[in-house]
Amino acid sequence: MQATGRNLCLVLVFGIAALSASAQSFDCGKAATPFDKFICANRDLSAADSKMAAAYKAALAQLSEEGRRRLVESQRSWLKYERNTSNLDVSYLKGTYSSRTKELEKTLETVGPFKIQSLTMYKAEIMDQAARKQETPPDEGDSDTAGSLKFSFPRIESPSTAETERSNRLVEEDIRKFAGELKSDTGVEVGFEITYASQDVISLDLGMWSFSRKWAHPNHAGAGYIVLLRSGRELQASDLFTPTKSWKTFLNGIVFRKLKAQAAKEDWILSPSSAAKLDADAVKRWTITKQGLKIRFVHYEVSSYASGPHEVVVSWAELKPYLKATLPFSVPGIGVDCAVGAGSGGRDGPGLP
Numbered sequence: 001m002q003a004t005g006r007n008l009c010l011v012l013v014f015g016i017a018a019l020s021a022s023a024q025s026f027d028c029g030k031a032a033t034p035f036d037k038f039i040c041a042n043r044d045l046s047a048a049d050s051k052m053a054a055a056y057k058a059a060l061a062q063l064s065e066e067g068r069r070r071l072v073e074s075q076r077s078w079l080k081y082e083r084n085t086s087n088l089d090v091s092y093l094k095g096t097y098s099s100r101t102k103e104l105e106k107t108l109e110t111v112g113p114f115k116i117q118s119l120t121m122y123k124a125e126i127m128d129q130a131a132r133k134q135e136t137p138p139d140e141g142d143s144d145t146a147g148s149l150k151f152s153f154p155r156i157e158s159p160s161t162a163e164t165e166r167s168n169r170l171v172e173e174d175i176r177k178f179a180g181e182l183k184s185d186t187g188v189e190v191g192f193e194i195t196y197a198s199q200d201v202i203s204l205d206l207g208m209w210s211f212s213r214k215w216a217h218p219n220h221a222g223a224g225y226i227v228l229l230r231s232g233r234e235l236q237a238s239d240l241f242t243p244t245k246s247w248k249t250f251l252n253g254i255v256f257r258k259l260k261a262q263a264a265k266e267d268w269i270l271s272p273s274s275a276a277k278l279d280a281d282a283v284k285r286w287t288i289t290k291q292g293l294k295i296r297f298v299h300y301e302v303s304s305y306a307s308g309p310h311e312v313v314v315s316w317a318e319l320k321p322y323l324k325a326t327l328p329f330s331v332p333g334i335g336v337d338c339a340v341g342a343g344s345g346g347r348d349g350p351g352l353p
Helices: 005-015 036-040 043-062 065-087 090-106 131-134 162-179 247-266 314-323
Strands: 108-111 114-126 146-160 187-197 201-211 217-230 286-288 291-296 310-315
Touching: 005 162, 036 043, 036 065, 043 065, 043 090, 065 114, 065 146, 114 187, 146 162, 146 201, 162 187, 162 201, 187 286, 201 286, 217 286, 217 291, 247 291, 247 310, 247 314, 291 314, 310 314
Parallel strands: 146 187
Antiparallel strands: 108 114, 114 146, 187 201, 201 217, 286 291, 291 310
8 A cells, every 4th residue: 555644644744854745655564553554454544544634734734834833743742642542443543533633624713813723732641561451350442541631722823923922822831731741540631712812812711621440420620711912911800890899799699690590491400509609700710702701610510510511601781880991902892892713622621512
């Protein structure tokens, strides 16, 4: 068999001397690893590999030099991760290739005034084979991954200014911190959704999914992340609300009433103690949307795990009496409008269907 998509990717990723999308022929008969041999031996997987390679090549062609460098870094991490962790199972690998192809196809999107590059980094710790054999019992179909970490973050590709470059550094650093370090026997995925973007601000909704074979079900976490571009820092409550007004009491009260109405409409039970511990005034719960300020609660925070996460949007009109006269960004309905869109994500978090 002659050049497969995987071979093209290997040339693109590991031929780092130049970041071009050119490739040379590769004989699958020279494939050295079990993973590569498995891909070459299956027509469907070779086709999926070629499709992914085409998406990668197309993504590279859209990007600046720095954007290409970062995509090469991402693709290299994906290749290393998959070669070291994937089950040699056709159905499983089809899904893996499909997911990565979709990520690559959404590498660059226009959100508000920006072209946003979505980047995903992959890490894995491989389980020692002796330890693997001692598992009681070993999970059928499991790979030898002792721990895995996948996190996605946005990078403003253009316009490239001092403000957007500063924002890129801040966002990547903080999402890496949110994702944390690779942990043994735990899989972690972090995704994002851009909920608001303007010349002055970018607002992200972060979601985290984590799971260990020792747990009864996955764990979830979430956070809002709002960056003021001109000042190069995260939003603070004092940027929005007048300190002399009882905005905290108002916000917690209206959020509780909205959650109570949701529970009645959607038939889930609001925890009796929720009113006392909502903490809706915590900035880390907030994201900015076109409709208003969104406050997010993950599993268990206001109801049972089975009822899922919940969110409340308090409209800008409802908030207006408590807002400062001068804000660090334009508010929809009060100032200019915004656009929403791009996302890439972890399980059951932003960016997923």
